Ligand SMILES: [Fe+2]
């Protein structure tokens with residue numbers, strides 16, 4: 001067997017250790033959640049195995065360069081996804097589908113963290129009262145998700161960014177989602193960060209280009225409004 005250079009071996013050892021840690025954390029957390037949900041031992045075991053199968057490998061391969069803290073982790077995740085979109089459109093003659101798919105998977109996972117962990121947490125901490133920002137963020141998440149459905153090209157990335165730019169700012173800026181969450185969480189903030197880090201990869205479907213596929217920011221926002229009206233509420237049950 002060929003001897004690997006020391007640096008590469010150290011890097012691989014670090015990655016292997018990170019994978020082991022992420023699997024252990026995912027299993028432990030899922031087993032605990034299963035207990036809170038009243039599942040039997042077999043159900044909890046299934047949940048734990050499922051969590052290991054869905055560990056977010058993208059977070060380990062392209063880790064966000066955060067310097068600690070919940071807001072820093074989420075901001076760094078925005079930057080990581082943004083850099084992947086940059087890479088997708090870097091060559092005006094050729095679209096980098098691999099970079100786009102990594103951005104897409106990362107973005108769907110990121111939205112999952114906000115929709116399934118952070119917004120429900122804020123609502124619980126506020127005695128059931130959702131954040132004023134929640135409905136606008138959910139509207140934009142819906143629009144972003146629908147723009148991730150059709151086969152991508154340079155123009156589609158530009159449309160996505162029309163929503164993502166102001167959206168990310170709404171979350172990062174003073175008085176935005178992330179500073180509000182850090183203030184609300186207080187001593188719970190490390191636990192909330194650990195839950196965000198342990199969030200699983202979201203399975204991605206094949207692209208779909210039928211006549212109802214959405215290719216502009218304006219259409220995507222209109223569709224998101226229509227689906228919010230159809231459910232008669234901006235706040236799905238949390
Ligand atoms: Fe978001």
Ligand SMILES: [Fe+2]
Nearest residue numbers: 110114168171
């Ligand atoms: Fe975000």
